[in-house]
Amino acid sequence: MIKRTAIVTNRLGLHARPAALLVTTATKFESQFFISKDSIRVNGKSIMGVMMLAAEMGTELILEVDGPDEIEAMAEILKIIESGFEEST
Amino acid sequence: MADITVEKLTESRKQDLDLTLLTTNSDGLKKIINNPELHRPGLALTGFYERFASKRVQILGETEATYLSQLSEDRLKKISRKMFDYGLPLVIITKGIAPPAGFIEAADLSGTCVFSSKLTTAELTTKLSAYLDHLFAPSIMVHGSLMDVYGVGLLYTGKSGIGKSEIALDLVERGHRLVADDVVKITRAAPDVLLGNSSELLGHHMEIRGIGIIDIEELFGIRAIRLQKRIEVEVNLTLWSETEEYERLGLEDKKTKVLGVEIPIVRVPISPGKNITVISEVIAMNHMQKVYGENAALEFTKKLSQTLSRQSVTKDYLESDFE
Numbered sequence: 001m002i003k004r005t006a007i008v009t010n011r012l013g014l015h016a017r018p019a020a021l022l023v024t025t026a027t028k029f030e031s032q033f034f035i036s037k038d039s040i041r042v043n044g045k046s047i048m049g050v051m052m053l054a055a056e057m058g059t060e061l062i063l064e065v066d067g068p069d070e071i072e073a074m075a076e077i078l079k080i081i082e083s084g085f086e087e088s089t
Numbered sequence: 090m091a092d093i094t095v096e097k098l099t100e101s102r103k104q105d106l107d108l109t110l111l112t113t114n115s116d117g118l119k120k121i122i123n124n125p126e127l128h129r130p131g132l133a134l135t136g137f138y139e140r141f142a143s144k145r146v147q148i149l150g151e152t153e154a155t156y157l158s159q160l161s162e163d164r165l166k167k168i169s170r171k172m173f174d175y176g177l178p179l180v181i182i183t184k185g186i187a188p189p190a191g192f193i194e195a196a197d198l199s200g201t202c203v204f205s206s207k208l209t210t211a212e213l214t215t216k217l218s219a220y221l222d223h224l225f226a227p228s229i230m231v232h233g234s235l236m237d238v239y240g241v242g243l244l245y246t247g248k249s250g251i252g253k254s255e256i257a258l259d260l261v262e263r264g265h266r267l268v269a270d271d272v273v274k275i276t277r278a279a280p281d282v283l284l285g286n287s288s289e290l291l292g293h294h295m296e297i298r299g300i301g302i303i304d305i306e307e308l309f310g311i312r313a314i315r316l317q318k319r320i321e322v323e324v325n326l327t328l329w330s331e332t333e334e335y336e337r338l339g340l341e342d343k344k345t346k347v348l349g350v351e352i353p354i355v356r357v358p359i360s361p362g363k364n365i366t367v368i369s370e371v372i373a374m375n376h377m378q379k380v381y382g383e384n385a386a387l388e389f390t391k392k393l394s395q396t397l398s399r400q401s402v403t404k405d406y407l408e409s410d411f412e
Contacts, residue, residue: 045249046296048272051290052290
């Protein structure tokens with residue numbers, strides 16, 4: 001199991017489109033993926049769960065990836081979050 | 090666990106508990122309540138402070154109020170100051186009784202709120218306890234779907250993409266009710282009762298692969314939803330596997346623990362063409378039957394054993410018959 005933290009950097013926060021991007025990326029991997037914000041922990045492969053976090057810009061997320069392809073999965077997930085979900089601002 | 094400020098508690102319960110603020114120092118409104126229990130400080134007022142539960146909300150009834158009112162001004166001041174020095178979170182006086190001025194002065198001095206409630210001590214204790222118990226009840230978020238099927242709360246769990254939402258949708262179509270999809274908030278409402286509901290933001294929305302986000306209440310109407318439901322059985326969905334062994338008799342109830350509460354768990358293997366909706370309805374009806382004292386698996390095996398023993402009696406009779 002790998003555990004990392006990441007900060008939401010895009011202006012609009014983790015809204016519908018970034019959530020969808022994050023979930024589709026995570027779903028490509030076999031490993032389980034959980035995201036936590038404060039005391040709420042949700043399945044990172046569930047779009048409703050990820051959106052429920054309502055993580056605005058500057059929020060610290062705790063990412064947990066567990067499974068056979070956890071290293072690759074974590075790298076991809078971190079890349080997406082750190083790039084601000086490929087949004088211009 | 091959610092701590093609550095005095096301000097939030099008294100604002101939200103103002104009407105229900107019929108509260109009026111008696112103190113003027115607003116610092117007390119910011120105090121935090123972090124204990125669901127209540128305390129009546131009778132002995133503390135007489136000067137006995139050993140085991141004084143000062144972290145709890147203090148309830149003063151008619152007895153305490155009468156005791157305070159017959160004290161000399163000096164004694165009242167001394168006693169009140171000593172009690173408020175413990176840093177009480179909140180004091181409520183019942184039956185709409187106004188305490189002596191010296192008591193309120195001491196409260197204001199220490200920055201503690203004193204409220205008066207028109208309810209009797211028994212009514213106030215019951216209502217406030219129920220509210221605080223619910224607020225401080227342990228809770229978790231679970232990835233799954235919660236459905237009311239024939240009045241039985243079925244919690245569907247299983248890997249992402251296994252089809253929990255699709256089953257829920259199918260059940261809604263057949264007249265059952267959705268409580269929450271994807272994220273279920275579970276609260277231990279009583280030592281053996283689990284309550285499930287949806288998060289405020291998600292409500293009765295659902296994501297269906299290939300379609301996107303839909304609103305069940307909008308699409309199917311009010312009959313298709315429910316705000317809260319006791320969770321009675323967990324239905325764990327797994328992909329059907331050749332090597333796995335599945336329950337064939339159902340003689341023993343498999344149990345699982347959620348927040349320390351034991352509930353039956355049914356593991357259902359999924360394979361293409363399998364109608365999980367009907368299986369769900371059967372799980373619900375089977376559970377109800379067990380609640381009413383009927384156990385189909387047990388009854389059937391009893392019948393089988395009877396048939397077997399009867400057969401051997403007949404066989405013995407025929408074998409030992411030399412007529």
